[in-house]
Structure formats: C-alpha cells, structure tokens
Amino acid sequence: MKITAAFFIVLSLIANSAKSETINSPSGTASELVADILYVNGGIWTGIKGVADASVMAVTDGVITYVGDGKGLNFTASETVSLDGHFIMPGFIDNHVHFFEGGYGLASVDLRNAHQPTDGF
Amino acid sequence: MWEGKLPHKDWIDKQTADPPVFVIRLDGHMALANSAALKLAGINAATISPSGGEIMLDAAGQPTGILKGNALNLVLQVIPKPSDEEVLQAFELAQNHALSLGLTKVHAVTANPTETSMLDDFRLAHRRGKMKIRVLVYTPIEHW
Numbered sequence: 001m002k003i004t005a006a007f008f009i010v011l012s013l014i015a016n017s018a019k020s021e022t023i024n025s026p027s028g029t030a031s032e033l034v035a036d037i038l039y040v041n042g043g044i045w046t047g048i049k050g051v052a053d054a055s056v057m058a059v060t061d062g063v064i065t066y067v068g069d070g071k072g073l074n075f076t077a078s079e080t081v082s083l084d085g086h087f088i089m090p091g092f093i094d095n096h097v098h099f100f101e102g103g104y105g106l107a108s109v110d111l112r113n114a115h116q117p118t119d120g121f
Numbered sequence: 122m123w124e125g126k127l128p129h130k131d132w133i134d135k136q137t138a139d140p141p142v143f144v145i146r147l148d149g150h151m152a153l154a155n156s157a158a159l160k161l162a163g164i165n166a167a168t169i170s171p172s173g174g175e176i177m178l179d180a181a182g183q184p185t186g187i188l189k190g191n192a193l194n195l196v197l198q199v200i201p202k203p204s205d206e207e208v209l210q211a212f213e214l215a216q217n218h219a220l221s222l223g224l225t226k227v228h229a230v231t232a233n234p235t236e237t238s239m240l241d242d243f244r245l246a247h248r249r250g251k252m253k254i255r256v257l258v259y260t261p262i263e264h265w
Contacts, residue, residue, distance in 0.1 A: 091225025098232035099219075099256070100242055101149060103211030104203075106218060111144065117123060117132040 030074045036060045038075050042083030045090075057088065127177070128153045130186025143196050149232055152193050154186045162196045164188075171195070197235040205245060208238075212246045216254050226255035237264045 035058035044054040044067055056070035058077065066073075113119070133142060134156050141158035145151075154162070166183050170176045174191030176184055188196065203211070219227055231239055240260040246252055 092223050093226040093228070094219070094224050095228040096230055097219075097227045098149065099215050099227055099229040100208070100211050100236065100239060101232040102218070103213075103215030105145070105147070106214040107207075107211050109144075112147070115123075117128065 030072050033058060033066055033073050033075050034060070035065060035075060035077045036079065038077035038080045039083050039088070040070070040080060041085060042088045043085060044088040053087075127185070127187050129179075130155050130159070130184070133186075141196075143200070145193070149193075151187065151189050152196070154188060154196050156186070158196055159184055159186065162199050164195055168195075194233055194235055197233060200235075202238070208242045208245055209249060209251060212242065212251060216246075216251070219254055224254065226257070228257045228259060230259045231261060231264075237261075240264060 037059045039057040039059070040055065042053075042055055042057065044057050046054055046067060054067045054069060056066070056068055056075075057064060058066035058075065111119075128144075130153065133144075133153070137155045137157070139157055141161050142155040143158050144153045154164070159165070164176055164184055166178070168176055168184070171191045171194070174193065174195075175189040176192050176195075177187040177189065179185050229239060229243070231237075240258050243252075243256055243258050
C-alpha cells in the first residue's frame with residue numbers, strides 16, 4: 001500500500017490533542033474507522049516478532065479497536081492524542097502483592113529518611 | 122544506619138507517650154512497638170514468642186519493642202478495624218502507586234493472619250466505583 005507525505009503532514013497537524021478530527025487517507029479507496037480516542041505518533045509494541053512498532057491506536061468504549069500504521073484508513077475520533085513518540089505496551093501484572101498492607105504503609109509516616117533515632121520527631 | 126543497632130522502644134516512648142505506636146519495617150517482617158502498644162497487646166517479659174516469631178528481649182529479659190515474624194500478629198490483632206474511609210484511602214494510595222508503575226493488574230495475597238477482610242475491602246472499593254486496576258484476589262478459604 002502506498003503512502004504519501006501528505007498523510008504524515010496531516011498527522012503532525014493534529015499532534016496536540018485536537019478534538020473531533022478526521023485523518024484523511026490520501027487514497028480514494030480508504031476505509032472508515034470511527035473511534036472515541038485516536039492515539040497517534042506512538043511507538044506501539046505489538047509483540048509480533050520482526051514487525052516494527054505500530055504508530056496509531058484507536059480506542060472505543062475502552063476497547064482497543066485498531067493498532068497499526070494507519071495506512072489506507074480514514075479515522076474519525078472524538079479526541080486525538082499525540083503520543084509524541086512515546087512507547088506504548090500492555091500493562092504489567094504483579095502476581096504477588098500485599099495490596100492493602102502497602103496502601104496502609106503509604107498512608108503512614110515514612111521513616112526511610114530518618115538517619116538518626118531522633119529524626120522521626 | 123543507626124550505628125547498626127535495631128531500634129528500641131526507649132527511642133520513641135518519651136515522645137509517643139500514651140497512644141500505642143507500631144512502626145512496621147518496609148518488608149513487613151519486623152516492627153517496633155512502643156510501651157503502650159506492647160501493653161495493649163499483652164506483651165511483657167513473661168510472654169512466650171509465638172512459633173515463627175520473636176519478641177526481642179534485652180539483657181535484663183525485658184521486651185525491647187522489636188517484634189519479628191509472627192510476633193507482629195500479637196499487636197496487629199489488637200489494632201481496631203479501619204473505617205471504610207480508611208480502607209478506601211489505603212486502596213487508592215496502593216492503586217495509584219501501582220498504576221504509576223505501569224501495573225494494570227495485581228494478584229493480591231494476604232500478608233498475615235489478621236488480614237481477614239481483603240476480599241470485602243476490594244468489594245467496597247468496587248461498590249464505590251474506585252476500581253481502575255484489575256485484581257485477582259487470593260482469599261483464604263476461611264475468609265470467604
């Protein structure tokens with residue numbers, strides 16, 4: 001699929017979180033994709049070996065509906081967010097955490113900087 | 122740090138006075154109790170250390186305030202149950218910390234036998250619409 005410089009210019013124009021923007025593909029045969037939020041200019045990890053990071057991600061109703069390079073698609077999104085080249089990946093899972101104990105610890109006095117017995121007072 | 126010494130209740134008794142104070146080490150396996158907390162927990166020179174724990178004693182056989190391992194439970198079990206608002210505050214602090222590190226899901230496990238309300242506490246956060254993170258709650262069967 002062919003991509004032109006015009007496509008990237010449009011991407012850069014909406015780089016600062018524009019509202020209700022449409023990204024037009026230069027191709028007359030582009031498919032339409034409607035999303036709540038469109039993330040652009042990212043380095044989006046896909047986990048596919050040997051494939052470059054994706055740059056565009058669309059989210060609707062909290063669900064990722066598209067990840068790719070945006071080629072050949074017309075996007076209409078309520079909100080467009082530029083990732084400014086930041087890396088995007090799935091969230092981490094901590095499989096052993098004392099959650100509330102940690103929370104109560106964060107709610108308590110922090111004595112890690114008490115270098116002498118009297119520093120806490 | 123602290124000339125290699127473990128803390129002693131004498132370090133804090135004068136300033137903390139009547140309110141019981143219990144300072145838990147970051148890893149949760151050791152803590153310092155002031156004299157008021159020791160008294161509330163019924164810990165004195167005659168108290169036998171529980172299995173898997175130690176009530177540290179000084180040369181004169183008196184508790185230093187340092188409790189190790191399962192001995193922490195002696196104090197933890199006399200701490201009043203936190204209010205719903207305190208539970209939610211701890212929840213949100215923990216949740217925000219987790220999210221700030223890129224964690225989107227945690228597997229929550231109890232830290233000690235006195236932590237009997239973990240599942241209910243997550244349910245409270247859920248009912249109040251506070252949950253931003255996914256949680257797998259490992260609940261001891263006796264707390265179900």
